[in-house]
Amino acid sequence: MKSGYASFLMLFCLHRFNGERSLSAIYHLFSGKKSSQTLQDSKWFQLERFFGTWKEATLNDIEALAEQLLENGLISPVQNRSYVLTEEGRRQFNEQMRQAFFPVHLNGWRYHASEKWFWYRLSLLVQTLSNVLHRTRFEPIHRHEETFIWVKQYLLSQRKMARELAQTLYEEIYDILSSVSEEEATVFTLRLTSFERIGWTNEQIASLLQKDPVYVHFQFQNVLHYMMATAEAKQPSVLYELMHDLSLPIPLTFSTRKTYEWLLRGKSIEEIAKLRRLKRSTIEDHVVEIAANIPQFSIWPFVSEKKAEKIMETVRKLRTRKLKVIRDAIADDVSYFEIRLVLAKEGKMW
Amino acid sequence: MVTLEQLLREKFGYDSFRKGQREIIEDILRGYDVLAMLPTGGGKSLCYQLPAYVLKGSVLIISPLVSLMEDQVQQLRQRGEKRVIAFNSFLETEVKRKAIERLHEFRFIYVSPEMLQSERLLHALMNIRISLFVVDEAHCISQWGYDFRPDFLKLGEIRKHLGSPTCLALTATAPPEVTDDIVHILQLQPLRRHIHSVDRPNIAIKVEKTEFIHEKINKLFDYVKMLQGPGLVYFSSRQWAETTARQLQREGIERVAYYHGGMDSEQRMLVQQQFLRGQLDIVCCTSAFGMGVNKENIRFVIHFHMPGQMEAYLQEIGRAGRDGKRSIAILLYTNGDEDMVQSLMETELPTDAQVKRLCESLLLYGAAPDSLEQQMSACSLTDVQKRILMYFLETEGIASSPRPLTEQEVAALYEKLIEKIESRRRWKRKKLLEMVKWIFHHSCRRELIVRAFQQSLEKKPDLCCDRCGFPLDGYLRVETEKKEFHFHGWQAELKRIFF
Numbered sequence: 013m014k015s016g017y018a019s020f021l022m023l024f025c026l027h028r029f030n031g032e033r034s035l036s037a038i039y040h041l042f043s044g045k046k047s048s049q050t051l052q053d054s055k056w057f058q059l060e061r062f063f064g065t066w067k068e069a070t071l072n073d074i075e076a077l078a079e080q081l082l083e084n085g086l087i088s089p090v091q092n093r094s095y096v097l098t099e100e101g102r103r104q105f106n107e108q109m110r111q112a113f114f115p116v117h118l119n120g121w122r123y124h125a126s127e128k129w130f131w132y133r134l135s136l137l138v139q140t141l142s143n144v145l146h147r148t149r150f151e152p153i154h155r156h157e158e159t160f161i162w163v164k165q166y167l168l169s170q171r172k173m174a175r176e177l178a179q180t181l182y183e184e185i186y187d188i189l190s191s192v193s194e195e196e197a198t199v200f201t202l203r204l205t206s207f208e209r210i211g212w213t214n215e216q217i218a219s220l221l222q223k224d225p226v227y228v229h230f231q232f233q234n235v236l237h238y239m240m241a242t243a244e245a246k247q248p249s250v251l252y253e254l255m256h257d258l259s260l261p262i263p264l265t266f267s268t269r270k271t272y273e274w275l276l277r278g279k280s281i282e283e284i285a286k287l288r289r290l291k292r293s294t295i296e297d298h299v300v301e302i303a304a305n306i307p308q309f310s311i312w313p314f315v316s317e318k319k320a321e322k323i324m325e326t327v328r329k330l331r332t333r334k335l336k337v338i339r340d341a342i343a344d345d346v347s348y349f350e351i352r353l354v355l356a357k358e359g360k361m362w
Numbered sequence: 363m364v365t366l367e368q369l370l371r372e373k374f375g376y377d378s379f380r381k382g383q384r385e386i387i388e389d390i391l392r393g394y395d396v397l398a399m400l401p402t403g404g405g406k407s408l409c410y411q412l413p414a415y416v417l418k419g420s421v422l423i424i425s426p427l428v429s430l431m432e433d434q435v436q437q438l439r440q441r442g443e444k445r446v447i448a449f450n451s452f453l454e455t456e457v458k459r460k461a462i463e464r465l466h467e468f469r470f471i472y473v474s475p476e477m478l479q480s481e482r483l484l485h486a487l488m489n490i491r492i493s494l495f496v497v498d499e500a501h502c503i504s505q506w507g508y509d510f511r512p513d514f515l516k517l518g519e520i521r522k523h524l525g526s527p528t529c530l531a532l533t534a535t536a537p538p539e540v541t542d543d544i545v546h547i548l549q550l551q552p553l554r555r556h557i558h559s560v561d562r563p564n565i566a567i568k569v570e571k572t573e574f575i576h577e578k579i580n581k582l583f584d585y586v587k588m589l590q591g592p593g594l595v596y597f598s599s600r601q602w603a604e605t606t607a608r609q610l611q612r613e614g615i616e617r618v619a620y621y622h623g624g625m626d627s628e629q630r631m632l633v634q635q636q637f638l639r640g641q642l643d644i645v646c647c648t649s650a651f652g653m654g655v656n657k658e659n660i661r662f663v664i665h666f667h668m669p670g671q672m673e674a675y676l677q678e679i680g681r682a683g684r685d686g687k688r689s690i691a692i693l694l695y696t697n698g699d700e701d702m703v704q705s706l707m708e709t710e711l712p713t714d715a716q717v718k719r720l721c722e723s724l725l726l727y728g729a730a731p732d733s734l735e736q737q738m739s740a741c742s743l744t745d746v747q748k749r750i751l752m753y754f755l756e757t758e759g760i761a762s763s764p765r766p767l768t769e770q771e772v773a774a775l776y777e778k779l780i781e782k783i784e785s786r787r788r789w790k791r792k793k794l795l796e797m798v799k800w801i802f803h804h805s806c807r808r809e810l811i812v813r814a815f816q817q818s819l820e821k822k823p824d825l826c827c828d829r830c831g832f833p834l835d836g837y838l839r840v841e842t843e844k845k846e847f848h849f850h851g852w853q854a855e856l857k858r859i860f861f
Binding site for chain 1: 428432436440448450453457611619626627628629631632633635636638639641847849851852853855856857858859860861
């Protein structure tokens, strides 16, 4: 694996995690693992945009990248599989932050589950229109029955002629690509399949642009998420129609969802633990996850305002997320649960 | 009455049958069970697609590969056939439910074997008239097939449940031990066998030995530069396929890509389609490539690593020259290659320790179908290992019994499993040895291949094999103009897509 851009992303994550999470946290973040821990981490450390945006990465890849950074003296170990940036690492990172492409539109938190289907539909629709207009036969570029049926039904339900629909879609895509960089627009266009050209792989585009495939991957994702966000803001549009029935769920794990339902019915943590035959600590994990994800969820039934204030004060003073450090610094009796709850709710405010 | 030829023209647009097709179709229409072994690319699907327009009821096709299934469905739809459905894991629940409700309306019902586990689907199938029961890739039934699948074992019983409709078992090149299994498990009777020669006369066969690996790499580069494409290069590992594809690119050979099972499905599809459409000349791949890839004009297949057995080798070189034109298969061999293949084979078999763990787990939790999968995962078995154990458990009747097992039963099972794995290991070694022997043998390679399948060669082609001797001239690259792609910026390209 060529590692240029991946290394930069690693530095970015390690910088944010600041030695407080291990390499597997980075892996879980990129692969979009729906565990309470990963979901909270991505919020706490403001890495939501990357959630589930690099699903092909393996733990091996991540470890190999860290190994390389370590060899080059850019990071140093603090604990078991946790790293911080060295001074040189920080210098290089800051330099890259100024110069390198950064996926500002990336919103893995919101789109990680729907982007693939949106892209499948869009690219199949483009391929179909292109072939219909050129009167050529074709084989669908995705072997995915659901997408196939969806696109077919979409086309059948259209009152517009194919040419008209193509014109509209062309204009929508053109507008969006005009407001991203030339390179991003190129990447996106080449990934599309037309009547005469099967879409290119990331690797092929990378070799045309003389970049690495991971870089191309994130450029593509960035445009895709920008397109989805634009479509959501600009209705009606063809692009919005492609995504309107794709669910954009609150990312809660299945078990947490159940706990949330019980909470809404007024049950206490203790009662839910009994009902669901789970440990109290498990239910507490769920509550923390809910607090991190659902803005209107109130934490006051579980922690007093006074304690919360104290916890936040300590967090701001010590600039840490380590639970033990926080707890030790507060003389009063606060539980880990209370600290986690406050951190989850207050999220980024430090 | 409409003749078969008329139907062929009307529904499929062909003027005449290919070799063997007519005889198979006639036997089916007479109500015989048919075992058909046709060469790859021999037009197998027509053998059940045409009878569907004669027989009353639906044709049920069981196909193990979703991609293959989708291909067929696509082709049928392109021919204007609307009454076709494919039940596989990709089908949306709602679509599935609706399709089951009006199942009798479909002329073609494609099903993956795991879908047949669904009670509802099975029930619906029992309530309609199945005119023909087709098992595609039937060699998957036999554990002696190179691609056996445990869920195929149930097909015999399922066929009985459906009232034993006429059965057509289609298989690629398979030795007698495999075809015997097929006949036995599917209970084909009265049976007509249509076994066609495994020989592909338009493919010349060449084996080339080198002493060292770097010589082999150079040889590969030479051939790829020299030979007329499009071509496939087979490797035994993903890593090798990737690295070599990149090396070839650095050597100035453009239009090369790699393909293996570790890539995400979209990128895989792009490479496959690019190759089909001639955007790529060469694909460096593992055995994952090729199933369902219907490219007519592949001119060469090179094996950088040898496969573990003749059947796989024949299957892979069979992707060349489906258009009937002159093509070549080259196998590159370096001393010690068989050791690598051997060690790869070893990792495919479960270890004693893993079997022990599984048995202990079975004693604790029983062998209910849904927990079995979990227990296997807990023993850190790979997919291939799981498949083998599943097959053995299935044949032992363990996999479907939900009752707890006694200590004696588990102990006996352990012995059985170890024994079966050992016999499989011996069998695989034997197969590999056969392959190695073939490489070193001094007689005609074509004759040996045909003999391995207990057939005899009718006629030896002029361009036969390296043992018989043939010149390479006819296979060399003739410069043809290529459709070069010129990129004039994204605006122009985007316009080009739509207008």
